[in-house]
Amino acid sequence: MKRYTLKFQIILLFFLISLPALALSLAASRVNMKEAQEQVVNAKQNSMKMLVKQYDTSLEAIENYIQLTLYADNTYAALRFGEKDSRYQQARVWLRDDLDNLLKYFPLAAGFYVRIPHNNDIYIVKQLDKIPLEAQEFLEENLSGEEDYSNPDILECDGVQYLLKSYKSKYVELGYILQLDELWEQFRNSMEIQDMLAVRLPGRDKHIFFSENTVGNDKMSRYTILEENFSHVDARLELFLPTNSMAGRISVRDRLILYSSILLLVLLPIFMLLLRQVFIVPMNHISCAMQEILNGNTEYRIQQFSKTREFSQIEQAFNRMLNYSQDLKIEAYELKLEKEKEQLINLKLQINPHLLLNSLNTIYSLTMNNKIEEIRDFSINLSKYFRYALRNTSEFVTIQSEIDFIKVYSKVQKIRYPNAFYIMFDVDEELMEERIPPLIIQNFVENSTKYALKPGEEIEILVIIRKSDSTLRISICDSGRGIDEKLLEQISCGQIICDSRGRHVGIWNCVKRLHSFYGEEARFHITSRKGEGTQVWIQIPCRSNVEEKDEGRKEKCDESVDSGR
Structure with missing residues (x-):
């Protein structure tokens, strides 16, 4: 097989890339144009959403207040009386003061208006900088007619647009006024010169533009139209983006891409001179x-x-x-040394000299009481316990083996502490052959029998194991004395507990072994409440899943070695 020089291959590769690049640059220009348009549209759409959400929040609160005033607050019930009645006048003043205070909390509202048809009484509570006197008179004149503003409408006075929305009860009509030019001012900073903003009222078939130019139906195809509906008023905010203006921003960059591709061919001789020094x-x-x-x-x-x-x-x-x-x-x-140290700690945890000494004391006590049957059962279970603990040197055991071991351990402890606890298992049958690190569950059951027992009361210890996708979820709960908050904090921080009885490495060793076997995929969490009990949650990958990952890493390693050779 003929082998070509590196220089020849680089020159050939350069031509193979440069020529198609001329064709691809045109396609790239089109893609860039589309992406840029989408970015512009998304940015402006987000600006519209934020603005509409700001108004919706205020309008929701205003609507809630108005409906509460009209339908639930009896303070203004006196408005049903005649205009000369003192109770009517007092309720009128109270309502005016409340609306005036409401303007301080909702600055987006330009004002509120009250219309009491049976007294032909209309008045407006306003912000002076948003509704001048001329506009107030204009609005009051329109409100005095028969127009129904429960369907919102837009009125224009001296070039300023006002949106009116009302709510009615039997005697009173109460509504709010928005100055739409303020909405235009808030959105102007995110708009281009050619963009046009409008508000559409579907219920009245009105289309209000915030500019001198408008868009007719025959010109709609020239614009990209963005819409955002208000939630609490029948209105829609629309933004018209000229398609040509967005496309014009991209064309220069696309031409530069094309010219750059041609320039590469022109600079080929210089490229060849630099090739040896820079690359070869x-x-x-x-x-x-x-x-x-x-x-x-x-x-x-x-x-x-x-x-x-x-x-x-x-x-x-x-x-x-x-x-x-x-x-x-x-x-x-x-x-390797670290693992040997962990194995030594684990061995110390398995042998548990305290259990051996306590067991001897228990046998002695049973002997003194001539309880031959109990001594026989105790000795058999104790021998099973140490046989499992001392002979089990494998890294993983089945859940069935671990549960059988816990049952043996519980029988030993029940002879020492009769009627002090009972253990329940809630494990799906198909999980019994799943493999887990040995003594992981037993350690926490042992802690419950050692530290959680309540004098004169039988506590419950519950072991639950479930499988979710490729994850095993293990829970060990007891209804015992619980753990002190300070001690619980030390355990959660991964500290070894030390007290007058020495160093307690059981939980620390279990957590360390979990992370040693499973890495970051292992999860451990413990909660407790004093006097109510303790709950331990363990989450680990299924052993089959871990083996697949290990096999995958091994294959990758073998491939790397082969490629190196």
């Missing part, structure tokens, strides 16, 4: 270094770095990789 020589350095490593010279390092930044980074990374490889050997040895 640094590649030779790296190739020689790799050959030295393959020949067994693991101490070899690249001494002279390229002036090209990228190749210099590769050469330095090559040296760091070799240093890292040596460090890994040291780290692997340290991890």
